[in-house]
Amino acid sequence: MTHALGIDIGGTGIKGAVVDTITGELVSERKKIATPKSGKPDAIVKVVVEIIAELGGIAPDMPVGVCFPAIVRNGKTMSAANISDEWIGLEAEKLFEKALGRDIHFVNDADAAGVAEVRYGAAKGVPGLVLLTTLGTGIGSALIYNGTLVPNSELGHLLIGGRDAEKGASFAAKERRRLSWAAWAKRLQRYYSHLEMLFSPDLILVGGGVSKSHEKFLPLLKLNAPIIPAKLRNNAGILGAAALAVKE
Numbered sequence: 001m002t003h004a005l006g007i008d009i010g011g012t013g014i015k016g017a018v019v020d021t022i023t024g025e026l027v028s029e030r031k032k033i034a035t036p037k038s039g040k041p042d043a044i045v046k047v048v049v050e051i052i053a054e055l056g057g058i059a060p061d062m063p064v065g066v067c068f069p070a071i072v073r074n075g076k077t078m079s080a081a082n083i084s085d086e087w088i089g090l091e092a093e094k095l096f097e098k099a100l101g102r103d104i105h106f107v108n109d110a111d112a113a114g115v116a117e118v119r120y121g122a123a124k125g126v127p128g129l130v131l132l133t134t135l136g137t138g139i140g141s142a143l144i145y146n147g148t149l150v151p152n153s154e155l156g157h158l159l160i161g162g163r164d165a166e167k168g169a170s171f172a173a174k175e176r177r178r179l180s181w182a183a184w185a186k187r188l189q190r191y192y193s194h195l196e197m198l199f200s201p202d203l204i205l206v207g208g209g210v211s212k213s214h215e216k217f218l219p220l221l222k223l224n225a226p227i228i229p230a231k232l233r234n235n236a237g238i239l240g241a242a243a244l245a246v247k248e
Helices: 041-054 090-100 108-121 164-169 172-177 181-199 211-217 234-244
Strands: 003-009 013-020 033-036 064-068 105-108 129-133 137-145 146-152 203-207 227-229
Touching: 003 041, 003 108, 003 234, 013 041, 013 137, 013 234, 033 234, 041 090, 041 234, 064 090, 064 108, 064 234, 090 105, 090 129, 105 108, 105 234, 108 137, 108 146, 108 203, 108 234, 129 181, 137 164, 164 172, 181 203, 203 211, 211 227, 211 234
Parallel strands: 003 064, 064 105, 129 203, 203 227
Antiparallel strands: 003 013, 013 033, 129 137, 137 146
């Protein structure tokens, strides 16, 4: 089975589509429904079921991958970003499996996006260590070494200068403090230099909505590794979740 369903759960929207996991192309419409304001488990599971119904249901043997904005450890959500705190410590994978009546692959959303970029996007064919960061409300991250995911890196929460990196370097921080692109780039320089010192990546990818404006800030950064915009944007989570659901 080369087709799989990918579901991407975010703080504002929940998206889903069927993916050809060989080519990385969507082979169905992409369905999207707003994330319930409560962000509570039962409400989000209900929306996922609705999306699958809108896609016409899925074959019993089709793999399903779900990515989620939380640290995911052995199927449990250990954190909660822009959703209800009820997710913290929840057996989330089992919750979705019960509602869908099947096994799923459950993964952090930034990890899914990183896998997608390595398999189908800007990092395809790049050997060694690829480091993806997503700049948005916070900073998400993914580490992939020779195609193998190192999960739950959470590099937005590194302490730099005694504070969470994302509090000073996320795109939300730029907007909140009304920083110019140049002033923000100085903060990013400090952040990415720290990442490079720790991990010596072969390639750094920058995702998130602000990557559309990459020419305004990426050329200002001076690093040893190439740093380039991610390619797959809003489909990255869907593609990565689906790809990870297919057993090698």
